[in-house]
Amino acid sequence: MRPFAYSRATDLDHAARLAGDGARPIAGGTNLLDLMKLEVETPDALVDINRLPLGGIETHGDGLRIGALVSNSACAADERIRRDYPVLARAILAGATFQLRNMATTAGNLCQRTRCYYFYNTDMPCNKRAPGSGCSAIGGFNRIHAILGASDACIATYPGDMAVALCALDATVEIAGRDGQARSVPVRAFHRLPGDAPERDNILEPGEVITAVMLPAPPGGKHIYRKVRDRSSYAFALVSIAAVVRMDRGAIASASLAFGALAHKPWHDTRIDDLLTGQAPSDALFDAAADRLLEGATGQGANDFKIPMARRILKAVLREATGDAT
Amino acid sequence: MPLTINGHDHDFAGDPRTTLLDFLRRDCNLTGTKKGCDHGQCGACTVLVNGQRINACLTLAIMHDGESITTIEGLGTPDNLDPIQAAFVRHDGYQCGYCTPGQICSAKAMLAEAASNWPSFVSEDLSGAVRLTREEIRERMSGNLCRCGAYSNIVDAIVDVMEREQ
Numbered sequence: 001m002r003p004f005a006y007s008r009a010t011d012l013d014h015a016a017r018l019a020g021d022g023a024r025p026i027a028g029g030t031n032l033l034d035l036m037k038l039e040v041e042t043p044d045a046l047v048d049i050n051r052l053p054l055g056g057i058e059t060h061g062d063g064l065r066i067g068a069l070v071s072n073s074a075c076a077a078d079e080r081i082r083r084d085y086p087v088l089a090r091a092i093l094a095g096a097t098f099q100l101r102n103m104a105t106t107a108g109n110l111c112q113r114t115r116c117y118y119f120y121n122t123d124m125p126c127n128k129r130a131p132g133s134g135c136s137a138i139g140g141f142n143r144i145h146a147i148l149g150a151s152d153a154c155i156a157t158y159p160g161d162m163a164v165a166l167c168a169l170d171a172t173v174e175i176a177g178r179d180g181q182a183r184s185v186p187v188r189a190f191h192r193l194p195g196d197a198p199e200r201d202n203i204l205e206p207g208e209v210i211t212a213v214m215l216p217a218p219p220g221g222k223h224i225y226r227k228v229r230d231r232s233s234y235a236f237a238l239v240s241i242a243a244v245v246r247m248d249r250g251a252i253a254s255a256s257l258a259f260g261a262l263a264h265k266p267w268h269d270t271r272i273d274d275l276l277t278g279q280a281p282s283d284a285l286f287d288a289a290a291d292r293l294l295e296g297a298t299g300q301g302a303n304d305f306k307i308p309m310a311r312r313i314l315k316a317v318l319r320e321a322t323g324d325a326t
Numbered sequence: 327m328p329l330t331i332n333g334h335d336h337d338f339a340g341d342p343r344t345t346l347l348d349f350l351r352r353d354c355n356l357t358g359t360k361k362g363c364d365h366g367q368c369g370a371c372t373v374l375v376n377g378q379r380i381n382a383c384l385t386l387a388i389m390h391d392g393e394s395i396t397t398i399e400g401l402g403t404p405d406n407l408d409p410i411q412a413a414f415v416r417h418d419g420y421q422c423g424y425c426t427p428g429q430i431c432s433a434k435a436m437l438a439e440a441a442s443n444w445p446s447f448v449s450e451d452l453s454g455a456v457r458l459t460r461e462e463i464r465e466r467m468s469g470n471l472c473r474c475g476a477y478s479n480i481v482d483a484i485v486d487v488m489e490r491e492q
């Protein structure tokens with residue numbers, strides 16, 4: 001690990017000021033330290049935000065406000081989350097292990113970086129790690145890589161589970177900036193596609209610190225998080241789907257779907273939700289939803305299997321969500 | 327403020343790069359906690375921080391002043407084993423023993439999490455009381471790898487502890 005200056009933030013302004021001057025916030029450390037040991041990440045300074053008052057899950061309007069430092073364990077164990085937002089609890093519990101989730105925080109989880117093998121391997125070109133050096137995954141081994149929204153510069157995926165559920169729930173990220181500035185960004189717009197700047201995973205600017213994630217009023221309906229992976233526990237997703245679906249008299253009253261491990265960001269396409277809404281469930285309808293999702297999907301060779309797999313999993317999730325009505 | 331490790335105060339004043347794991351092993355001479363992968367994947371370095379299990383390899387010692395750390399050395403003594411340690415001995419819950427301190431610390435916290443009704447990925451009902459089936463134990467212990475494959479005996483040991491506690 002390269003040497004770095006360590007400081008502990010005394011308040012949010014202090015954290016934002018240090019972060020604006022180039023210090024990286026460290027929360028649970030489970031992603032950042034892993035990458036620093038490999039010298040994939042080489043920050044000159046860390047600002048430890050763990051003692052800031054950014055914990056706790058509070059009522060906020062009809063919804064909840066989850067503090068940036070709430071651990072993944074505490075979030076998944078919270079009674080309100082389990083009862084009213086089970087898709088979120090399920091997605092968190094599908095990721096990592098109890099040990100890691102005890103350390104991992106809500107904000108750190110959102111900002112976790114890709115698991116692309118070449119991003120981790122400092123001997124190989126990688127535009128995300130070393131902009132302009134090339135992408136080793138294109139034409140290389142790319143089993144875990146993107147089938148949607150990739151670019152010529154990068155085909156990496158966002159690997160996390162929690163954010164996929166947050167997209168289905170249409171949650172919002174609350175961000176503090178320098179000089180007391182604050183802004184809110186929908187989780188659906190927080191992560192970005194690689195384009196020609198794959199070094200940027202999300203829309204955070206230097207000096208910005210995530211303070212909370214807001215959940216809207218409980219959406220009701222059936223909540224499903226389905227994760228397909230190489231082993232049944234403790235592995236990243238190959239395809240995952242978060243679904244919140246409400247039925248009314250045999251028809252889909254509302255549907256909100258988000259997809260993990262298919263793109264550089266958790267994938268959400270309003271057109272899929274719209275296509276399902278108001279319709280009676282049928283195999284043809286589910287195929288139409290899958291067609292919409294996979295419009296423009298491109299395999300890279302080793303990840304071609306994700307295309308038929310995403311279709312099958314989507315149809316299975318929709319069958320379950322609509323009560324096996326077809 | 328010092329870190330409290332197994333009830334004793336330890337001051338940290340080293341290189342900020344020092345992980346909690348390296349601090350325990352190198353500076354505190356507490357070598358029971360093992361370094362396996364050093365990347366949070368194997369669980370050999372599992373310790374308890376304020377009662378919660380974590381991977382000591384993915385956190386910095388400098389971040390933990392004022393906190394209470396329990397390592398395997400803090401759980402029992404050779405003459406007075408923790409019930410989980412005794413059960414691992416009874417059931418041969420190890421072969422080479424390298425992952426064992428992490429397994430035991432993990433099991434200790436796992437039983438407390440279940441008693442607080444924390445659900446897991448395999449819990450059918452998210453809101454109900456947790457019943458630790460073998461499937462639940464396997465899922466909840468999946469952060470601790472054992473290259474010798476003593477898994478079935480590890481689960482037996484944990485089941486035994488639960489039955490004796492009831």
Ligand SMILES: Cc1cc2nc3c(=O)[nH]c(=O)nc-3n(C[C@H](O)[C@H](O)[C@H](O)COP(=O)(O)OP(=O)(O)OC[C@H]3O[C@@H](n4cnc5c(N)ncnc54)[C@H](O)[C@@H]3O)c2cc1C
Pocket residue numbers: 024025026027028029030031032033034049068094095096097100103104105106107108109110111112159160161162204208209210211234235236237365366367
């Ligand atoms: C072996 C292993 C298996 C895993 N498996 C899974 C899995 O299956 N599914 C899954 O989803 N995840 C998985 N993870 C990833 C894990 O969920 C993340 O490492 C964790 O959520 C990161 O949270 P943290 O608080 O530790 O972040 P840190 O490591 O502290 O930080 C991560 C990033 O977030 C930034 N950051 C942190 N807090 C803030 C803030 N408040 N404002 C702005 N930036 C901030 C940091 O600067 C850093 O860039 C796994 C990790 C490991 C090591």
Ligand code: SF4
Pocket residue numbers: 114116117118119125126127128129134135136137138153154155156198
């Ligand atoms: S896919 Fe992205 S992260 Fe992976 S090697 Fe290419 S540029 Fe790097």
